[in-house]
Amino acid sequence: MSFINYSSKEINCKIVFYGPGLCGKTTNLQYVYGKTNPVAKGKMISLATETERTLFFDFLPLTLGEIKGFKVRFHLYTVPGQIFYDASRKLILKGVDGVVFVADSQVERMEANIESFENLAVNLKEQGYDLDKIPCVVQYNKRDLPNAAPLEELRNLLNPKGIPEFEACAATGEGVFETLKGISKLVLTELKKGR
Amino acid sequence: MIAVCPKCKTRFKIDESKMAGAGVKLRCSKCRTVFTVRKKAADRETRAPSAAAKSYKVLIANSDEDICSRVEEILKNEHFEVFKAYDGVDALAIIEKNRPNVAILDVALPMKYGFEVCEHIKGHVELKEAVKVILMAAIYDKTRYKRNPTSLYGADDFIEIHHLHDDIVPKINRLILSSEHEPAAAGAPAKEAEEVVTREVKPEAPSGKDLETLRAGEKVIDDKDRDVQEKARRLARIIVSDIALYNEDLVSEGVRNSNLYKLLKDDIKEGLEHFKKKVSPSISAETYLKEAFQDFISKRKLEMGL
Numbered sequence: 001m002s003f004i005n006y007s008s009k010e011i012n013c014k015i016v017f018y019g020p021g022l023c024g025k026t027t028n029l030q031y032v033y034g035k036t037n038p039v040a041k042g043k044m045i046s047l048a049t050e051t052e053r054t055l056f057f058d059f060l061p062l063t064l065g066e067i068k069g070f071k072v073r074f075h076l077y078t079v080p081g082q083i084f085y086d087a088s089r090k091l092i093l094k095g096v097d098g099v100v101f102v103a104d105s106q107v108e109r110m111e112a113n114i115e116s117f118e119n120l121a122v123n124l125k126e127q128g129y130d131l132d133k134i135p136c137v138v139q140y141n142k143r144d145l146p147n148a149a150p151l152e153e154l155r156n157l158l159n160p161k162g163i164p165e166f167e168a169c170a171a172t173g174e175g176v177f178e179t180l181k182g183i184s185k186l187v188l189t190e191l192k193k194g195r
Numbered sequence: 196m197i198a199v200c201p202k203c204k205t206r207f208k209i210d211e212s213k214m215a216g217a218g219v220k221l222r223c224s225k226c227r228t229v230f231t232v233r234k235k236a237a238d239r240e241t242r243a244p245s246a247a248a249k250s251y252k253v254l255i256a257n258s259d260e261d262i263c264s265r266v267e268e269i270l271k272n273e274h275f276e277v278f279k280a281y282d283g284v285d286a287l288a289i290i291e292k293n294r295p296n297v298a299i300l301d302v303a304l305p306m307k308y309g310f311e312v313c314e315h316i317k318g319h320v321e322l323k324e325a326v327k328v329i330l331m332a333a334i335y336d337k338t339r340y341k342r343n344p345t346s347l348y349g350a351d352d353f354i355e356i357h358h359l360h361d362d363i364v365p366k367i368n369r370l371i372l373s374s375e376h377e378p379a380a381a382g383a384p385a386k387e388a389e390e391v392v393t394r395e396v397k398p399e400a401p402s403g404k405d406l407e408t409l410r411a412g413e414k415v416i417d418d419k420d421r422d423v424q425e426k427a428r429r430l431a432r433i434i435v436s437d438i439a440l441y442n443e444d445l446v447s448e449g450v451r452n453s454n455l456y457k458l459l460k461d462d463i464k465e466g467l468e469h470f471k472k473k474v475s476p477s478i479s480a481e482t483y484l485k486e487a488f489q490d491f492i493s494k495r496k497l498e499m500g501l
Contacts, residue, residue: 020437021437021440021441022440022441082437082441083433083434083437083469084437084465084466084468084469108436109436110310111429111432111433111436112433112436112437114308115429115430115433152356153302153303156301156302156303157302157303157308160303
């Protein structure tokens with residue numbers, strides 16, 4: 001649920017990058033952070049225990065315009081992808097406005113993708129969200145690897161409902177901003193609907 | 196046809212279509228006598244020159260009925276006996292009951308993914324050899340995304356949907372022919388014949404029993420059990436894959452020095468705990484994780500050339 005800061009006239013939206021371990025969620029975030037205007041962004045914070053890593057930063061896109069006089073600030077989060085850390089994932093999903101599901105295109109990680117996607121649906125449901133209704137996009141990452149599964153196969157397994165999807169290679173930045181724009185658009189549409 | 200061992204009079208059922216040329220040498224599985232079985236003259240004349248003889252069975256499994264019908268039409272023209280399934284559970288049931296020579300499975304079948312069906316087949320002692328698998332999925336327009344079939348969950352080949360029309364029959368023929376020539380390449384014709392026989396005779400007993408089980412209305416329980424086990428197996432594989440992913444160096448060292456379990460002790464403990472939380476206590480976490488680890492280790496050893 002977006003949080004409105006009346007004093008700074010900002011609407012705060014929370015976007016969570018979800019996906020299996022080492023699929024490139026953090027790489028996505030780091031790329032966005034690196035390319036964002038320093039004036040418009042907050043600090044990149046890593047909430048890390050010994051084995052889990054969660055990254056977070058917020059930024060204010062300058063080109064998005066305003067909604068009824070309010071600027072929109074995006075808070076980007078990643079979840080720990082490793083299968084064990086479900087409790088952290090649940091916690092991070094609290095108050096989410098949009099989800100980017102980052103899939104690892106490598107064929108060896110196909111089961112991990114499926115498991116993570118199912119886990120996302122379950123965890124959202126526990127928080128009272130419906131994966132079919134919440135703004136969500138899929139990013140097929142690591143498209144440049146030789147063992148990447150064909151797009152059609154990934155689509156069949158992870159995106160049967162045909163939500164917006166993007167091919168990416170987060171390490172080089174390819175597709176990263178396209179994905180972010182995709183989710184921002186959905187979140188903003190949802191915001192405008194609600195107000 | 197039925198062949199009788201001249202010494203002990205044991206009867207064997209033989210699939211004539213698998214007999215190369217006019218006859219074949221058999222070794223009796225009971226008394227080990229080697230003898231020759233010849234085809235009847237009429238049969239020899241009607242034998243089709245290619246692999247597309249009528250007695251070869253092919254399963255096509257895809258959730259899209261149109262695709263199934265299209266493939267059925269192509270294959271019937273080539274005189275294959277065709278089975279159709281629209282989901283993974285059905286596909287597996289047909290495979291177990293009818294033992295098709297080739298199963299063409301869509302990767303993303305409903306109920307049970309095509310690659311899970313494939314893994315089930317390839318992990319099954321009898322099905323592994325009897326059923327060749329072609330995975331079907333994906334239009335890949337970029338050649339660099341093409342994968343080596345050996346990494347396709349153990350499938351024997353793969354096919355792209357938009358090449359179905361041109362590629363399907365040659366691929367099936369090639370697989371059927373290769374499956375018949377594999378034992379010959381090992382250099383023992385008598386052994387080859389024996390395999391033909393045992394493959395044909397053995398499956399009948401369990402499949403008949405399976406049918407009775409189904410009739411007795413126990414299908415639901417059976418499927419549920421299988422489903423639970425399959426999910427447990429999948430979870431174990433993911434846990435192992437995750438542990439390996441986060442510990443690449445230790446994994447290489449552990450596989451090379453055969454001390455993987457020791458090196459990853461803490462992660463494995465964590466994995467076990469997670470597994471136990473997710474599955475019913477009737478499923479042994481230790482067994483499933485161990486199985487997944489052994490699988491992983493043998494694959495990794497192959498990759499590392501050990």
